[in-house]
Amino acid sequence: MAILEQMDPARIYVENVRSFLGVNTKLARWICERACRQGFLEHWVALENPERGRTLIQHRYGEKPNVTEITDEVAEQLGDKCKFRVTELRAVDFYREAG
Numbered sequence: 001m002a003i004l005e006q007m008d009p010a011r012i013y014v015e016n017v018r019s020f021l022g023v024n025t026k027l028a029r030w031i032c033e034r035a036c037r038q039g040f041l042e043h044w045v046a047l048e049n050p051e052r053g054r055t056l057i058q059h060r061y062g063e064k065p066n067v068t069e070i071t072d073e074v075a076e077q078l079g080d081k082c083k084f085r086v087t088e089l090r091a092v093d094f095y096r097e098a099g
Helices: 002-006 014-021 025-037 073-078
Strands: 041-048 055-060 069-071 083-085 090-097
Touching: 014 025, 025 041, 025 090
Parallel strands: none
Antiparallel strands: 041 055, 041 090, 069 083
């Protein structure tokens, strides 16, 4: 897959696929999901600090994280809000190379 060679296989975003292929977002998402069904990609979710955009935890799409609260250690060192319930975190879908 030439697309994977030019992208970070650990973090493939629908927007990157859309831009790379020159298609709309709906088609780019369909392509990613199709690649998942064929075993090329896996669908993941990054949960980010809503104030800083830092990824705090990741899990496979459809699974739930095994924690209910998490501490952003970098934010804690900076004196910012650092404790978050998982439900407060911003969810960002991405895909990664299967395997």
